[in-house]
Amino acid sequence: MAEKPESEEELVNEPSPSELRMGRRTSAAKHQLAEHATDVQKRTFARWVNAQLIRAKADMKVEEVFKDLRSGVILQRLVSALAPEAKFRREKGKARVHRISNVNAVLHFLRNDAKMKLVNIDAEDIVEGKEKLTLGLLWSLIQHYQLGADGGSSLEQKKALLAWCQECVNDYRGVQVTDLSKSWRNGLAFNALLHCHQSDIVDFDSLSADNAEENLQGAFDKAEQTFKVPQLLDPADVNVKSPDERSIMTYLVLLKTELQPLRQVAKDAPDGEAQATNDAAQDQLLQWIALENEHTAQRQAEIPARDLLALRAALKELDDEKGVLDAKEKEADQSTAEEVHGKFSGLLGSVAEYRAALKDALSAAIAADNDRVKLAKDVEELTRWANNRNEQFTQVDNLPDDWAALCKLKEEFGGHLSEARPPREIQRSEANALFDSVHSSPAMTTNESMMASIEEDKN
Numbered sequence: 001m002a003e004k005p006e007s008e009e010e011l012v013n014e015p016s017p018s019e020l021r022m023g024r025r026t027s028a029a030k031h032q033l034a035e036h037a038t039d040v041q042k043r044t045f046a047r048w049v050n051a052q053l054i055r056a057k058a059d060m061k062v063e064e065v066f067k068d069l070r071s072g073v074i075l076q077r078l079v080s081a082l083a084p085e086a087k088f089r090r091e092k093g094k095a096r097v098h099r100i101s102n103v104n105a106v107l108h109f110l111r112n113d114a115k116m117k118l119v120n121i122d123a124e125d126i127v128e129g130k131e132k133l134t135l136g137l138l139w140s141l142i143q144h145y146q147l148g149a150d151g152g153s154s155l156e157q158k159k160a161l162l163a164w165c166q167e168c169v170n171d172y173r174g175v176q177v178t179d180l181s182k183s184w185r186n187g188l189a190f191n192a193l194l195h196c197h198q199s200d201i202v203d204f205d206s207l208s209a210d211n212a213e214e215n216l217q218g219a220f221d222k223a224e225q226t227f228k229v230p231q232l233l234d235p236a237d238v239n240v241k242s243p244d245e246r247s248i249m250t251y252l253v254l255l256k257t258e259l260q261p262l263r264q265v266a267k268d269a270p271d272g273e274a275q276a277t278n279d280a281a282q283d284q285l286l287q288w289i290a291l292e293n294e295h296t297a298q299r300q301a302e303i304p305a306r307d308l309l310a311l312r313a314a315l316k317e318l319d320d321e322k323g324v325l326d327a328k329e330k331e332a333d334q335s336t337a338e339e340v341h342g343k344f345s346g347l348l349g350s351v352a353e354y355r356a357a358l359k360d361a362l363s364a365a366i367a368a369d370n371d372r373v374k375l376a377k378d379v380e381e382l383t384r385w386a387n388n389r390n391e392q393f394t395q396v397d398n399l400p401d402d403w404a405a406l407c408k409l410k411e412e413f414g415g416h417l418s419e420a421r422p423p424r425e426i427q428r429s430e431a432n433a434l435f436d437s438v439h440s441s442p443a444m445t446t447n448e449s450m451m452a453s454i455e456e457d458k459n
Helices: 008-013 017-055 073-082 096-112 123-127 131-145 154-169 188-197 212-227 245-268 273-301 308-320 322-334 338-397 403-419 428-440 447-458
Strands: none
Touching: 017 073, 017 131, 017 245, 073 096, 073 131, 096 123, 123 131, 131 245, 154 188, 154 245, 188 212, 188 245, 212 245, 273 322, 273 338, 308 322, 308 338, 322 338
């Protein structure tokens, strides 16, 4: 049976031999580009993993990323370094079931605790060393824990990183960053990034776009030496037609972590006239600290001994000065000079010592004052007893002749002794002996004889 002739439309849509060759070349180019990206990511991500392990002081290292992550042991340590709250129970065996258990523990934490979206990644994929899925898992970790430190979607993270780079480098000669791939090929952008944050480590004017690999290696060396940023990239991996975007982003986010705080300090730092004003303010503050230190030392040396009122006045004066000290402390906190912070700390220590010495002296003065009060009370009681005693003897001078009245007087005198005994005991027996002698001697009936006995008792 003869084939049905092709329609005119079908003949028009059929690709020509040249188009077929072009399609095969395009497909081959894409495949080659994908292989290059996998090769670069394999090295970059392995170095990134090792950087996290070093930071966590873990005694392990990745040599071949697809092979070394299969057991799940290094993967658990990596996630623990990124998320300290992650706790894993490690299987000690080396069988497949133990490896799957280790990797499953990591994936369970990432999905349920870290709330990461891991699409089509299973423990078996990692244990079997599947390249694309292993690299996909590592890229997800980089996105979540480093690029995503400030939140946002993957697109927002990429835009934020690009915007930070552009803000830093786009004013430099020959540098125009429009992406996170080709704009970094000749190395000028990396050097501009470093020069922007510390100009003395890069002679930017001497650099040429024609020396791409030299520029790249120089930037990577200086970033590692000055800012402790590990070299994740090789110059040969960047100086290509289409550098791998994920690898460059991984390196740039490490640079941003170290450099961004320095740029903020540089922005906040005053210059010109403002710097001169700031220097003058610091000098005045240092002079005030020196005078206050001298004044505090003098006051401490002249603390009034046991002067209760003076001590209380000195302590109140110190409390009244607290407002001034607090205001000066705020000035010191805002200062960038280490000398100011050190000397102000010394002043605070001196003031604290002076306050402690004042309180010790005040406690001693209060104790001494309490002793004086007690002594005064003792003297008052002794004086009262002496007056009462003298009154009793005055009454004896006028003793009646009546024996009943005399006995009554004896009883009153004894009661007085029991109520008001002097600090130095005078035994009641002395008074009793006086009256007993009167009672036992009938012959002594005159006032003169009785008074003689009492006078003798007085003496």
